[in-house]
Amino acid sequence: MNAHTKPPAMNLNSGRDDGVAVGEELLSVDNVTLRFGGVTAIEDISFDIRKGEVRAIIGPNGAGKTSMLNVINGFYHPQEGTIRFRGETRTKMKPYEAAASGIARTFQNVALFTGMSTLDNIMSGRSLKMNKNFITQMFYYGPARDEEIEHRRRVEEIIDFLEIAHIRRQPVGKLPYGLQKRVELGRALALEPDLLLLDEPMAGMNLEEKEDMSRFIIDVNQQFGTTIALIEHDMGVVMDLADRVVVLDYGKKIADGIPEEVQASQEVIDAYLGVPH
Amino acid sequence: MDLLNEIFVAPFVLIGELPDLFVQTIWEGFVAGILYALIALGFVLIFKASGVFNFAQGIMVVFAALTLVGLHALGIPAWIALFLTIGVMALLAMGIERVVLRPLVGQHDAILLMATIGLTLFLKGAGESIFGGEPKTMITTELGLPTGVTDLEMFGGLVSLQHLDIAAVVIATVMVIALAIFFSKTRIGRALRAVADDHQAALSVGISLNQIWAIVWFAAGVVALVTGIMWGARSDVSFALEVIALKALAVLILGGFTSIPGAIVGGLIIGIGEKIFEVYWGGLFGGGVEAWFAYMLALIFLLFRPQGLFGEKIIERV
Numbered sequence: 001m002n003a004h005t006k007p008p009a010m011n012l013n014s015g016r017d018d019g020v021a022v023g024e025e026l027l028s029v030d031n032v033t034l035r036f037g038g039v040t041a042i043e044d045i046s047f048d049i050r051k052g053e054v055r056a057i058i059g060p061n062g063a064g065k066t067s068m069l070n071v072i073n074g075f076y077h078p079q080e081g082t083i084r085f086r087g088e089t090r091t092k093m094k095p096y097e098a099a100a101s102g103i104a105r106t107f108q109n110v111a112l113f114t115g116m117s118t119l120d121n122i123m124s125g126r127s128l129k130m131n132k133n134f135i136t137q138m139f140y141y142g143p144a145r146d147e148e149i150e151h152r153r154r155v156e157e158i159i160d161f162l163e164i165a166h167i168r169r170q171p172v173g174k175l176p177y178g179l180q181k182r183v184e185l186g187r188a189l190a191l192e193p194d195l196l197l198l199d200e201p202m203a204g205m206n207l208e209e210k211e212d213m214s215r216f217i218i219d220v221n222q223q224f225g226t227t228i229a230l231i232e233h234d235m236g237v238v239m240d241l242a243d244r245v246v247v248l249d250y251g252k253k254i255a256d257g258i259p260e261e262v263q264a265s266q267e268v269i270d271a272y273l274g275v276p277h
Numbered sequence: 278m279d280l281l282n283e284i285f286v287a288p289f290v291l292i293g294e295l296p297d298l299f300v301q302t303i304w305e306g307f308v309a310g311i312l313y314a315l316i317a318l319g320f321v322l323i324f325k326a327s328g329v330f331n332f333a334q335g336i337m338v339v340f341a342a343l344t345l346v347g348l349h350a351l352g353i354p355a356w357i358a359l360f361l362t363i364g365v366m367a368l369l370a371m372g373i374e375r376v377v378l379r380p381l382v383g384q385h386d387a388i389l390l391m392a393t394i395g396l397t398l399f400l401k402g403a404g405e406s407i408f409g410g411e412p413k414t415m416i417t418t419e420l421g422l423p424t425g426v427t428d429l430e431m432f433g434g435l436v437s438l439q440h441l442d443i444a445a446v447v448i449a450t451v452m453v454i455a456l457a458i459f460f461s462k463t464r465i466g467r468a469l470r471a472v473a474d475d476h477q478a479a480l481s482v483g484i485s486l487n488q489i490w491a492i493v494w495f496a497a498g499v500v501a502l503v504t505g506i507m508w509g510a511r512s513d514v515s516f517a518l519e520v521i522a523l524k525a526l527a528v529l530i531l532g533g534f535t536s537i538p539g540a541i542v543g544g545l546i547i548g549i550g551e552k553i554f555e556v557y558w559g560g561l562f563g564g565g566v567e568a569w570f571a572y573m574l575a576l577i578f579l580l581f582r583p584q585g586l587f588g589e590k591i592i593e594r595v
Binding site for chain 2 (some may be wrong): 073075094095096099100102105107111112113114115116118123124125126127128130144147148187188190191
């Protein structure tokens with residue numbers, strides 16, 4: 001009836017040939033400044049994210065980490081500076097356009113569709129991949145249904161991968177926090193992103209939940225080759241997961257490099273522990 | 278004692294003596310309730326997805342019905358006129374999203390409400406200047422809607438059912454089921470629920486708010502058209518219909534602003550309640566209670582259960 005080709009099993013990365021080789025620049029933030037009225041949340045920050053790496057963004061509270069993520073994903077538009085993604089410099093990009101271009105994210109405070117089941121939450125991540133239009137969906141049920149089944153299969157793969165099969169029918173609002181975070185990761189994965197932004201994926205979790213989440217992040221990065229940028233407060237986690245770390249403090253970049261370098265930097269230690277004035 | 282008798286005894290004696298009248302009353306209230314529910318459903322669709330209280334829903338009912346009748350008056354066959362009217366509602370939805378909602382995104386609720394009041398005035402003016410202000414007759418037979426009456430013998434009396442009312446109930450039921458399936462099974466339905474739950478998260482998975490808003494306004498427009506046809510067929514098509522939409526406010530207070538089942542149950546409670554109250558207790562107030570019963574009930578609900586029967590309880594974190 002319709003002729004979409006079946007994708008290979010468990011290849012969650014989009015397979016989009018984005019022309020960026022592993023290890024080359026996928027996203028570049030150049031001299032970005034973001035102000036809210038008189039408050040400067042981000043001041044002249046530049047860094048890059050290379051394809052295939054896990055890039056951590058760390059810093060004390062209020063350093064501008066989440067603002068940075070919001071700039072990358074199009075929620076905020078910086079007053080100065082540019083964002084280059086896959087070699088294309090973009091101007092004011094709307095969040096749904098960022099999603100369409102291959103950027104998915106999770107939120108610091110879980111932002112799930114609480115009234116919907118786990119399955120529907122993750123299915124909503126497939127919105128952009130489904131092409132049958134409104135009229136077809138209303139009147140011509142056949143192709144729209146085939147498409148639905150096809151995407152459902154991919155979603156079930158994600159559910160198996162994240163080991164949340166047992167809660168697939170439950171409304172997510174009632175799930176424990178750790179599982180909600182996992183469902184949110186699943187929804188982001190459903191977009192088959194080139195770049196996955198994780199805002200404190202382990203905040204508020206116990207040790208066991210943190211270990212699970214770390215394992216999923218590593219698997220996503222290594223099995224699917226998804227590039228990941230994550231904000232995290234747990235230094236142990238950051239040092240284990242990240243290939244490179246950028247450190248922000250009061251909206252400025254104070255360090256950038258591999259974890260060992262950053263850890264040894266006097267400026268970073270001062271920012272975290274404070275210095276006598 | 279007489280008063281107590283009239284309140285607590287006489288009506289129930291009457292129900293016992295004339296059960297056929299009771300059934301007839303419930304049926305008529307049920308049909309009116311279905312139509313209230315449809316108007317309320319239009320409100321709920323838009324409120325859920327965009328947080329906008331669409332004051333213009335009532336005038337949309339009138340506008341849709343007028344467009345249908347007006348197109349038919351130009352000599353266009355009824356069914357083609359119906360599809361053209363659906364097209365007009367789609368254009369209207371896109372226009373409203375582009376011209377009214379998009380520039381006001383992120384504004385305070387009260388501003389959006391004011392904008393829909395402006396929209397009401399605009400549609401009223403446009404409707405009057407295009408179609409004229411005089412009442413018109415709905416093209417009931419041309420659309421193939423039945424007009425006969427069936428009398429059922431029941432409890433030693435007669436209960437008469439207008440075929441048009443039966444059609445209204447069937448069409449409304451089919452439409453609600455179709456909407457329910459659309460909301461639960463399709464991508465766009467899921468996107469609508471996602472937007473209703475969390476705007477930011479919906480944006481992050483690539484759902485375009487603009488598109489979704491145009492779609493809900495279109496859905497509300499189609500619901501308005503169906504309501505307009507049904508209500509127009511029962512009375513006539515005039516701007517007085519708009520006032521009936523105010524009863525939908527009472528329905529919403531009962532059912533909750535965010536609940537589709539709430540809109541339906543609320544509509545039925547008000548429709549049936551006001552008919553029964555009118556027939557059995559109306560004499561106490563000198564009649565005419567149908568006009569205010571809905572609002573009185575709404576007032577009671579506002580005092581004791583402001584979130585409605587099914588609405589989400591508002592819990593504020595302090």
